[in-house]
Amino acid sequence: MGIVELKNLTKSYKQNRGIMDVSFSIEEAEIFGFIGPNGAGKSTTIRTLLNFIYPTSGSATIFGKDIIQHSKEIRQNVGYLPSEVHYYDDMKVVDLLKYSARFHGNLNSTRMKDLAARLDLDINRKIEDLSFGNRKKVGIVQALLHEPKLIILDEPTSGLDPLIQNHFFELLAEERDKGATIFFSSHILSEVQKMCDRVAIIKEGKLVAVETIEHLTKNKVKNITITFEQPEQFTFTVDGILKREVNGKEVTLLYSGEIKALLQHLIDLPVQDVLIEEPTLEEIFMHYYE
Known part of the structure; x- marks a missing residue:
């Protein structure tokens, strides 16, 4: 069980819009x-998982425990960063972090200073x-401070400069x-491609x-x-052409079929050059959205 x-x-x-019939599992020590895009249901899913909002139907477990019945126990071992961070304005960062650490019954001052x-x-x-x-950095330190088994991050890098990212x-x-197991939502595909095992x-x-990620980008x-x-009039069709663009002498394809089958078609055509590349996650993603 995940x-x-x-x-x-x-x-x-x-x-x-909410979410409908969402089913998946996340394995231990996986970055998922x-x-x-914004409004697709990412935050709704996360907030339902954390029992901030009630599901209309369906169920979910974290650490094998029901998200509604055992939400208190679950939260002891979860670090959460919301997409928008709101805190008590007149508190110092150090006091806020000490205050939130008390909910988990331990404050590791060395770890707090190191993360900061x-x-x-x-x-x-x-x-x-x-x-x-x-403020986002405060949220990250707060989410990681108690060394949670599960880290849930909603759009974690918005507002962070590239070096801090x-x-x-x-x-x-x-x-x-x-x-630790890490679950993070994003609409920035390059960071997902860089960090995640599955998506x-x-x-x-x-x-x-x-x-x-490997399956999405490689196979x-x-x-x-x-x-x-x-x-050239690029007229033939082969199973697996997801998208084609013609630009003068050049034809660009997003292709999911057998390479052999495509090359077979090209063999009798006046072809000057063929370039086969891995697409970015962005291009694959757009294919799912079209």
Whole structure:
């Protein structure tokens, strides 16, 4: 059984889009990405999992425990970073972190200072004096401070500059190496590609696919650029052409079929050059969304 299990999890709203029949599982010590554009249902899924909002139907477990019946126990071992961080403005960062650490019954001051230093966060400043990016850093330290078994991060890098993002990803890799499981949502595909073992793609509240990053980028889909000797009518069809663009002598394909079958078709055509490349996650993602 996975650390996180969702079974047909559904949250309906009258006006806003919720989520419908979302099912997937996350294994121990896995970095699992959850991608989709804003409004696709990522935050709704996370907030339902954390029992901040009630599911309409379906069920989910974390550490094998029901998310509604055992939410208190579950939270002891979960670190959570919301997409927007709101705190008591007149508190100093250090006091806020000590206060939140008490909920978990332990404060490791050395760890707090170490995390803050690595994210370049001054813990002696007041919350009201911090920029959006620095408030995000407070949220990251708070989420990691008690060394949770499960770390849930909702759009964690928004507001962080690229250097701090790198430090943050190093921290996550270290936590995973110590045995933590990490679940993070994002609409920035490059960071998902860099960090995750597997990824779930959500579209308009429904799960579209759960794949390994390797499977998404390596096995299925290729970018193929064919250069003809003259501007050519590219008329033939082969199973697996997901998208084609013609630009003068060049034809670009997003192709998920057998390479052999495509080359067979090209053999009798006035082809000057063929370039076969791995697509970016971005291109694959757009294919799922079209």
